[in-house]
Amino acid sequence: MLEPLHSRFEREFPFTAHDFNRVRSLIYRHAGIHLKESKEHMVYSRLARRLRATGKSTCRDYLDYVEHDEVEWQNFVNALTTNLTAFFREPHHFSILAEHLKRLASAEPRRVLTIWSAAVSSGEEAYSVAMTAVEVFGTLTPPVKILATDVDTQVLRIAEKGVFTRERVEKLSEANLKRFFLKGQGARAGFVKIRAELRNMITFRQSNLLASDWQVNGPFDAIFCRNVMIYFDKPTQYQILERFVPLLRPHGLLFAGHSENFHHASRFFSACGKTVYRVADLTERQEAIDG
Numbered sequence: 638m639l640e641p642l643h644s645r646f647e648r649e650f651p652f653t654a655h656d657f658n659r660v661r662s663l664i665y666r667h668a669g670i671h672l673k674e675s676k677e678h679m680v681y682s683r684l685a686r687r688l689r690a691t692g693k694s695t696c697r698d699y700l701d702y703v704e705h706d707e708v709e710w711q712n713f714v715n716a717l718t719t720n721l722t723a724f725f726r727e728p729h730h731f732s733i734l735a736e737h738l739k740r741l742a743s744a745e746p747r748r749v750l751t752i753w754s755a756a757v758s759s760g761e762e763a764y765s766v767a768m769t770a771v772e773v774f775g776t777l778t779p780p781v782k783i784l785a786t787d788v789d790t791q792v793l794r795i796a797e798k799g800v801f802t803r804e805r806v807e808k809l810s811e812a813n814l815k816r817f818f819l820k821g822q823g824a825r826a827g828f829v830k831i832r833a834e835l836r837n838m839i840t841f842r843q844s845n846l847l848a849s850d851w852q853v854n855g856p857f858d859a860i861f862c863r864n865v866m867i868y869f870d871k872p873t874q875y876q877i878l879e880r881f882v883p884l885l886r887p888h889g890l891l892f893a894g895h896s897e898n899f900h901h902a903s904r905f906f907s908a909c910g911k912t913v914y915r916v917a918d919l920t921e922r923q924e925a926i927d928g
């Protein structure tokens with residue numbers, strides 16, 4: 638018989654090894670997220686909040702409920718994702734992006750450039766891309782469109798609003814704060830809101846990288862897929878990378894997170910900078926497009 642894990646800690650709800658494994662298998666199958674053994678406490682505390690919110694008294698009841706209720710299913714997924722992000726996280730990527738946009742704009746001045754942020758979390762990444770484009774083109778309405786997706790609907794709601802606390806933007810320069818945000822007044826003091834022009838460059842939508850159809854219209858000039866692959870195992874990463882190939886324009890850039898590397902998929906991508914990749918073989922790309 639499995640030992641109830643709560644016997645080792647004083648816990649509000651029983652949480653057995655079987656419950657933990659059931660959670661791991663559900664989230665792995667749905668979102669590709671591989672929860673390590675060491676995440677047991679984190680999982681318990683996130684789940685406990687959902688048990689309280691739904692009035693369930695055991696994890697088993699809660700998980701039975703989750704499997705048959707679409708709304709709670711999404712809450713369950715939202716509860717298990719890790720959404721850490723920041724404006725201009727990994728700043729060197731934005732200098733590389735700026736150079737890339739400049740090159741494209743001078744080669745094809747009339748084309749609208751497109752960028753996909755494939756695990757955007759609460760929006761900071763997509764807004765940093767938008768700010769970079771504004772800088773490059775010297776206008777608040779540059780010819781750049783950004784698609785921003787995530788599996789988590791709760792963070793997408795935050796991203797769509799574009800409202801952030803002052804602490805979230807404290808690393809931005811005063812000049813950029815003035816240029817890209819409106820300061821909250823009265824009850825909204827302590828908050829800033831992204832300017833409508835930047836917001837309008839971005840389409841936010843739910844998309845699961847594990848789904849068979851991402852419903853995205855490529856090809857893109859760049860894909861940001863940062864700090865999400867670390868939650869996936871190598872075969873899952875490989876499949877996603879293969880599917881990125883036809884979604885990038887020739888010479889398009891793929892940005893990865895600081896602790897991610899795609900060397901195991903060198904058939905599809907080769908490094909062209911610190912955690913930046915290009916399609917390895919353009920023939921491979923053409924074949925993927927031709928089917």
Ligand SMILES: C[S@@+](CC[C@H](N)C(=O)[O-])C[C@H]1O[C@@H](n2cnc3c(N)ncnc32)[C@H](O)[C@@H]1O
Binds near residue numbers: 719721757787868894
């Ligand atoms: C740590 S955040 C990274 C945010 C941003 N890309 C960055 O680097 O700052 C990881 C994001 O990946 C999202 N995520 C996890 N699994 C996903 C999946 N299967 N499909 C799409 N997004 C996923 C999470 O919801 C979370 O918002």
